[in-house]
Amino acid sequence: xxxxxIAVDAMGGDEGVRVMIEGAAxxxxxxxxxxxxxxxxxxxxxxxxxxxxxxxxxxxxxHCEDVVGGEEKPSKALRRAKTTSMGLAVDAVKxxxxxxxxxxxxxxxxxxxxxxxxxxxxxxxxxALAALLPTLxxxxxxxxxxxxxxxxxxxxxxxxxxxxxxYSRIVSGRxxxxxxxxxxxxxxTKGTEDIQDAANRLRAETGLxxxxxxxxxxxxxxxxxxxxxxxxxxxxxxxxxxxxxxARFVTDxxxxxxxxxxxxxxxxxxxxxxxxxxRHHLDPNxxxxxxxxxLNGVVVKSHGSANAKGVANAxxxxxxxxxxxxxxxxxHDLAQIGDLGGRASGATAGLAAK
Amino acid sequence: xxxxxIAVDAMGGDEGVRVMIEGAAxxxxxxxxxxxxxxxxxxxxxxxxxxxxxxxxxxxxxHCEDVVGGEEKPSKALRRAKTTSMGLAVDAVKxxxxxxxxxxxxxxxxxxxxxxxxxxxxxxxxxALAALLPTLxxxxxxxxxxxxxxxxxxxxxxxxxxxxxxYSRIVSGRxxxxxxxxxxxxxxTKGTEDIQDAANRLRAETGLxxxxxxxxxxxxxxxxxxxxxxxxxxxxxxxxxxxxxxARFVTDxxxxxxxxxxxxxxxxxxxxxxxxxxRHHLDPNxxxxxxxxxLNGVVVKSHGSANAKGVANAxxxxxxxxxxxxxxxxxHDLAQIGDLGGRASGATAGLAAK
Numbered sequence: 001x002x003x004x005x006i007a008v009d010a011m012g013g014d015e016g017v018r019v020m021i022e023g024a025a026x027x028x029x030x031x032x033x034x035x036x037x038x039x040x041x042x043x044x045x046x047x048x049x050x051x052x053x054x055x056x057x058x059x060x061x062x063h064c065e066d067v068v069g070g071e072e073k074p075s076k077a078l079r080r081a082k083t084t085s086m087g088l089a090v091d092a093v094k095x096x097x098x099x100x101x102x103x104x105x106x107x108x109x110x111x112x113x114x115x116x117x118x119x120x121x122x123x124x125x126x127x128a129l130a131a132l133l134p135t136l137x138x139x140x141x142x143x144x145x146x147x148x149x150x151x152x153x154x155x156x157x158x159x160x161x162x163x164x165x166x167y168s169r170i171v172s173g174r175x176x177x178x179x180x181x182x183x184x185x186x187x188x189t190k191g192t193e194d195i196q197d198a199a200n201r202l203r204a205e206t207g208l209x210x211x212x213x214x215x216x217x218x219x220x221x222x223x224x225x226x227x228x229x230x231x232x233x234x235x236x237x238x239x240x241x242x243x244x245x246x247a248r249f250v251t252d253x254x255x256x257x258x259x260x261x262x263x264x265x266x267x268x269x270x271x272x273x274x275x276x277x278x279r280h281h282l283d284p285n286x287x288x289x290x291x292x293x294x295l296n297g298v299v300v301k302s303h304g305s306a307n308a309k310g311v312a313n314a315x316x317x318x319x320x321x322x323x324x325x326x327x328x329x330x331x332h333d334l335a336q337i338g339d340l341g342g343r344a345s346g347a348t349a350g351l352a353a354k
Numbered sequence: 355x356x357x358x359x360i361a362v363d364a365m366g367g368d369e370g371v372r373v374m375i376e377g378a379a380x381x382x383x384x385x386x387x388x389x390x391x392x393x394x395x396x397x398x399x400x401x402x403x404x405x406x407x408x409x410x411x412x413x414x415x416x417h418c419e420d421v422v423g424g425e426e427k428p429s430k431a432l433r434r435a436k437t438t439s440m441g442l443a444v445d446a447v448k449x450x451x452x453x454x455x456x457x458x459x460x461x462x463x464x465x466x467x468x469x470x471x472x473x474x475x476x477x478x479x480x481x482a483l484a485a486l487l488p489t490l491x492x493x494x495x496x497x498x499x500x501x502x503x504x505x506x507x508x509x510x511x512x513x514x515x516x517x518x519x520x521y522s523r524i525v526s527g528r529x530x531x532x533x534x535x536x537x538x539x540x541x542x543t544k545g546t547e548d549i550q551d552a553a554n555r556l557r558a559e560t561g562l563x564x565x566x567x568x569x570x571x572x573x574x575x576x577x578x579x580x581x582x583x584x585x586x587x588x589x590x591x592x593x594x595x596x597x598x599x600x601a602r603f604v605t606d607x608x609x610x611x612x613x614x615x616x617x618x619x620x621x622x623x624x625x626x627x628x629x630x631x632x633r634h635h636l637d638p639n640x641x642x643x644x645x646x647x648x649l650n651g652v653v654v655k656s657h658g659s660a661n662a663k664g665v666a667n668a669x670x671x672x673x674x675x676x677x678x679x680x681x682x683x684x685x686h687d688l689a690q691i692g693d694l695g696g697r698a699s700g701a702t703a704g705l706a707a708k
Binding site: 191221233237 | 427490501504505536538541544545546571572573574575576577585587588589591592593594595596597598599600601602603604605606607608610
């Protein structure tokens, strides 16, 4: 298959042009059919390309100087969609100049720009932000929504489940991913009305390409016992950040502890392969590529502080979503359910990043 | 001060009578003014007391044979409030036979029984479940609500903040604890309407004995930068369990990693003091004593799998809440705000553990 090229926002993220280009080049060394539209300051991109001679034939530069700030309000950034590297990368997907966009910039701005330019898929109420989290097994778990919406009613949750399953099929290779709703208990009576209603609906739908297995509590997300964890954007953001914070907390404690005596320092040196393995497993660069699902086009958010390997992973995620035609897969699954997934009343949802 | 005695549900929890009695005895070895009402099977309690001769003069036994099951539905357990060790321990507080109750049993049942017997404080809409979490500093952080309610409107959140600050004053000794609302970002525009409304109200109230410092994201809960984290019961339960799960995930990875080579095993042995320190810091027994705040009486929930040290900590928490007269402190603070904390519309809250 002739893979459409990937638009890379070369200016976004904490690490700047050099790392974005290095990441794209690394992805291309793994898959030489990758082609790029590199969006950003031409002089700086050309300078970065000098270290990667293989990239010149595979990439075109779309020059622009304006950049979305990391702390900039999405509403403000949105006004500069036509002049910023992020906005132009997304617009390239809309114009058909690229098949997918990858950016390491401001998540809220990227979501806002993507929604405005690409629009939500027909038949879907709201897009969602999905990410891959590490588990105790070799497989990552897909979790969504992670904050594209600040709430989510039962109909949103059912649609998130369908999108998450479609994403999981691509990354895990499972034809019927195991899907669970995040809840504060596993009994059927637990949680809000919206969650219970979504669970009833997912239990009743037998035509969906997933195994819906009820609820999962937040302490089991990383156990590797399910492939997709579905939640509203507020809870998902809380859970994701709580996990990140706790993992950092434990590793910080470990560092304090290892630094507290000479004997421990010696132990640390001897056991370095073990702690390296831990670092490898927890390193977000190995699980990079949060995805906006439910838009008419593929947009991947690379972690703001991702290194070249992380950027390469995000580019590969974009390529796999294109190859597997995620948008049509989701459309197909949505069509399996009659009224698009249950009651739309209850909580109202809004773009979290106002 | 003559400390009222503490009713101990001797039958609750995974570890049974022996550990509950051992925990009470350990607390009494630290503070010999502690007196107990031990509720449960008399023969088994007496057998357990034989190992702790100092306890006989300090404790009375209230015999009963019925026990609330760990997985039992609170609504079902509630019907046996007058015959179970848990129900009788709580009832002893109501009857004035004890100043506080400690149980390691079923959290939902304990909450339901406590609400029914002790009732919510006048002027307060809903009680909350608060716990102590470890931080990178020497101080624990108070977090609430952790699931006593499955949602929380802005008025509930303001009241939770007041209760959390009162609890933190007792455990941290700070006269003006630093209070933050859990949110998905720190900008003023982030989050739900209820959270923004609660923040506006807490910012405007200057007569409260706390420093309200805005929002905290879930990855900063354990940094030790605030003393109280306030959230609705659903988010709190998600955050707490996500933290527990991630901490276990990292330590499990660490174990896998250390077990993966002989060199690492040697390193592990040499650095054992470091990993012991980690274990000590993460051990829930060192932070034991979740508290139901906002009732006409003190009820402390000991962790179901707590060891004797954990139970002793829970008993000490109960004693400190009694000594510092937490109920009157909360009543005093509630009286500082005119209309009890803002709009009560929006989400409706219900007992999470139905």
